[in-house]
Amino acid sequence: MSKPKVGFFDFASCEGCQIELTNYGDAAFVELLNHIDIVEFREAMTETAEHLTIACIEGSFTREADRGRLENIRERSDIVIAYGACASTAGVNALKNHQKDFRKDVYGEDRNMPHLYSNDRAVPISEVIKVDYNVYGCPMDKYEFLDIVSHLVHGKEPVIPNHPVCIECKHNETICRYFEGDHCLGPVARAGCRAPCPADGIPCEACRGFVDNPNEEAMEKVLIKKGKLPEARAKHKSRIFTAFCRSDA
């Protein structure tokens, strides 16, 4: 079996997921290179490739000017993996879709720069081209990325969880945040991270996006009743990472 030719591409993101890739440590990353050929990686090399077995795309699609580049990647690739929250769900970038005050708050004196006035929305890569697999999370989980790539190397279908984070908290015997008088988005958040945040006493913010069919109405009720959040906050609570996943996106 010849080694899969793999390319890495970045769009609107903090590039933190690339950092996460390097967090395997030298030995493991070099070991991975025995099984894949990296043929395109803007941050690390100048070469480009005509054909890719797997294209790994980081970041959201946030401006129309990027459409051609994305379509070109799709045309050259057998498999497209969107990795990280920005690429898979539009992540925090999608916050800009429903608010305008960011120009003043973020850019201050420079708020009148013309490109800030585009009406382009931040959307996941799958809104523009066909995406075969998503690696969710902010940042993505390097082990999940490895697991998905490993399955593809072996010609197997990766299994990506479609159940809420609650199940992983139960596996860990983590005391539910709601039992501790806190709130949590775990009941609608896609599992797969092994629930480290609630285990450390921090509510889940659903950085991996929602499960396929989140019960948003029930979540709002629980945030108000058990989480004791004011109505307005409960309604918008999940926007941080899942603004594009919500039914009102």
Next chain:
Amino acid sequence: MNKYFIKAQDFETFVTKLVEAKQVIGPVAKKSRFVFEKLKNSKELRLDYDVTVLPPKKEFFPTCQPIVKFEGDKFEGCVNVEEKILFGVHFYDIKALDMTDLLYNENHRDINYMAHREAATIVGSNVQNIAERAFFGTVGVHVKPKGHDAFLTKIDDGYLFETYTDKGEALVSFGTFTKAKKEHESNALDVNNRVMGKCPEVLDYVGYESVANKVRKAFNNTAFWEDCAKDCFSCGSCNIVCPTCYCFDVQDNWNVDQVSGTRTRKWDGCLTEDFAKISLGFGAQENFREKRGDRFRHRIMRKTTYLNAKLGGPACVGCGRCSMSCTSDIADPVNVINKIMEV
């Protein structure tokens, strides 16, 4: 076998000696709840616990259990069986373990579960504090706890310690026990009988067969099940915390060398959306319990009817864990069954 008495002041020494000599798993405090954990010393033991987050089944079948290591075509089982004493198990969990013993032992015998189970000594203890959603006083009361090795009941000035097997009897040598007197026995009987009437939740209809019949008749009442499941997150918490649930999922994962790896099994639950998703081949899929109501109904059917013939009673012991773990508070079997019985 035998009935012994141990004075309150001698009890801690007994537990200390056990912990020094053996691997002892008992209820310990974790934040606002309790969990079964390996005891480091006797002070950690909290026999006054109400209910643990997960049932003691996890000691025989961990929630995420590596079962096979493979390297290329070679593979080897990797479950290490250790002798352990499960200390302070409430009677409802003993009943549930007896059910999972039967279920994992029949047909395709689960060698991993059974090996752990057979290497364990189970010491029960009476319920000193009752969980806020417990209803063990009115569900499957005719099904008696069995399969354990010894049972401890806190009475006025000490504990009655009843042994049922050689494994249970062997523990007596670790403490200062005397032969129990008639009054110790009657006091213990009274303590264990009294707790049955103290549950905060009550099934209005005790006859489990009439409940089973009525629940079965409600099978096609789709509107009822959809309404029950309106606020369901399909999170499977009710399944995972249930002492009688026994489903799991198996996955293979390669190591970075792409040659070696691990086969792991994890507790799974029929409330999750993908549980009943199956492959039709050729990339096609089907989900035979696609709606929340379908999945909610399935759980109630499993707990009240489907397994009754096999288990001799409902597959529910009234621990109340599902009700406590359900964020939307819709999982409580008492509410569902009482509602069905009212119609």
